[in-house]
Amino acid sequence: PAYTDGPDDAVADKVYFIINNLSSTNLDQKARELKGLLSERFYSWLANYVVQRRVSMEANFHNLYLQFIDTLNSAGLNAALLVNTYENLRVLLRSEKIRSSTSERTLLKNLGSWLGLLTIAKNKPLLSKDINLKQLILEAYDHGRLIAVVPFVCKVLDACKVSKIFRPPNPWIVAILALLTELHNLTDLKMNLKFEVVALTKSLGLDVAELKPSALLIDRQVDKSDSSDWTTRDPAPILEPLRPPPGILKPDLSTPLGTQPA
Amino acid sequence: EINLMDELTLKGITQFYAFVEEKQKVHCLNTLFSKLQINQSIIFCNSVTRVELLAKKITELGYSCFYIHAKMRQEDRSRVFHDFRTGACRHLVSSDLFTRGIDIQSVNVVINFDFPKNAETYLHRIGRSGRFGHLGLAINLITYDDRFNLYRIERELGTEIKPIPPVIDKSLYCA
Numbered sequence: 001p002a003y004t005d006g007p008d009d010a011v012a013d014k015v016y017f018i019i020n021n022l023s024s025t026n027l028d029q030k031a032r033e034l035k036g037l038l039s040e041r042f043y044s045w046l047a048n049y050v051v052q053r054r055v056s057m058e059a060n061f062h063n064l065y066l067q068f069i070d071t072l073n074s075a076g077l078n079a080a081l082l083v084n085t086y087e088n089l090r091v092l093l094r095s096e097k098i099r100s101s102t103s104e105r106t107l108l109k110n111l112g113s114w115l116g117l118l119t120i121a122k123n124k125p126l127l128s129k130d131i132n133l134k135q136l137i138l139e140a141y142d143h144g145r146l147i148a149v150v151p152f153v154c155k156v157l158d159a160c161k162v163s164k165i166f167r168p169p170n171p172w173i174v175a176i177l178a179l180l181t182e183l184h185n186l187t188d189l190k191m192n193l194k195f196e197v198v199a200l201t202k203s204l205g206l207d208v209a210e211l212k213p214s215a216l217l218i219d220r221q222v223d224k225s226d227s228s229d230w231t232t233r234d235p236a237p238i239l240e241p242l243r244p245p246p247g248i249l250k251p252d253l254s255t256p257l258g259t260q261p262a
Numbered sequence: 263e264i265n266l267m268d269e270l271t272l273k274g275i276t277q278f279y280a281f282v283e284e285k286q287k288v289h290c291l292n293t294l295f296s297k298l299q300i301n302q303s304i305i306f307c308n309s310v311t312r313v314e315l316l317a318k319k320i321t322e323l324g325y326s327c328f329y330i331h332a333k334m335r336q337e338d339r340s341r342v343f344h345d346f347r348t349g350a351c352r353h354l355v356s357s358d359l360f361t362r363g364i365d366i367q368s369v370n371v372v373i374n375f376d377f378p379k380n381a382e383t384y385l386h387r388i389g390r391s392g393r394f395g396h397l398g399l400a401i402n403l404i405t406y407d408d409r410f411n412l413y414r415i416e417r418e419l420g421t422e423i424k425p426i427p428p429v430i431d432k433s434l435y436c437a
Contacts, residue, residue: 016296016298017295017325020296020300021352026325054299
């Protein structure tokens with residue numbers, strides 16, 4: 001891809017220096033420095049660096065990087081960032097590691113919030129040719145990847161709270177929320193995944209109990225045995241009155257205190 | 263958060279030293295800022311005066327930092343620390359203000375601009391509360407006079423501080 005074409009090391013070091021030192025108080029100055037340093041033909045390299053090395057790991061500075069990019073005000077850079085975000089997301093979503101590794105899932109979540117900020121928060125749609133969230137959930141349901149996909153989707157959609165367009169009754173968001181509600185209502189879905197859905201709906205000022213669930217999962221057969229998406233169903237506990245284990249004698253309360261029982 | 267637990271650990275922290283002369287320290291810091299991948303960093307000095315001097319010096323070099331030390335009013339200290347935590351600034355120059363380790367998740371690089379005199383101080387600067395297991399990088403600028411302290415602290419803490427390699431693997435401190 002084009003982004004392997006980067007500037008020479010000395011320039012790259014200066015770019016790293018700028019980004020290491022970026023803060024909300026020096027955005028304009030740093031943007032000017034960067035513009036003087038890096039010609040636009042390296043912007044896809046820059047986009048790749050920002051997405052892969054910064055945004056995916058530094059969720060705490062998403063807004064800062066977004067402001068920085070707005071200050072740079074380059075259509076080419078904005079486009080390159082989006083392309084890179086999707087590219088990295090596709091790699092992560094395809095990876096087997098997201099089922100087992102929490103740090104991979106953290107990267108996925110961070111890129112999810114970032115994607116939401118780049119698109120939904122700016123009232124720009126997620127095109128289904130780039131990413132199809134509903135399809136993603138259905139496939140994750142089939143293949144035991146909900147553990148990664150549900151938190152990811154919830155992070156993306158969290159940006160809806162600042163969007164004018166992408167909130168109910170927008171049919172796109174309503175349809176995804178209906179599917180998430182259906183998932184949430186499944187009794188044996190892992191607690192933390194249910195919680196993701198509750199947290200998202202709450203963040204959007206909705207109540208999951210009042211949302212209308214879809215009926216897309218009912219007919220799907222899924223093997224829940226070898227998956228971390230579901231709580232393992234224990235056999236129903238047998239309720240018995242508590243009895244002291246054998247060998248322990250009940251204290252004889254009839255004996256006065258201080259005297260030895262017979 | 264100021265860690266009130268008695269358990270501080272160096273687990274997950276990769277420690278390096280750079281052997282420098284006093285007058286090379288700022289230049290060395292400058293190099294670190296262009297070679298490392300820093301989310302947030304804390305830079306420790308051994309005295310209040312040196313904290314202020316360094317903060318002034320590095321502001322001139324073109325990066326923004328806050329400073330914090332024991333001679334400041336409590337309310338100013340709280341404000342600086344709070345703003346740093348919320349990400350208003352990337353770097354904090356600090357004296358040995360805190361009696362316990364500072365555990366801020368986004369701080370992935372700690373730099374001992376001045377090397378501490380004893381192991382306890384070192385541990386409190388670098389150490390984290392172990393159960394969270396965040397990765398981190400600790401860089402010590404060592405002068406000729408610090409060489410015995412370095413050896414002693416390594417021994418007392420049962421840890422190894424290696425010379426800094428030309429390239430530091432990002433997976434060691436970027437989670």
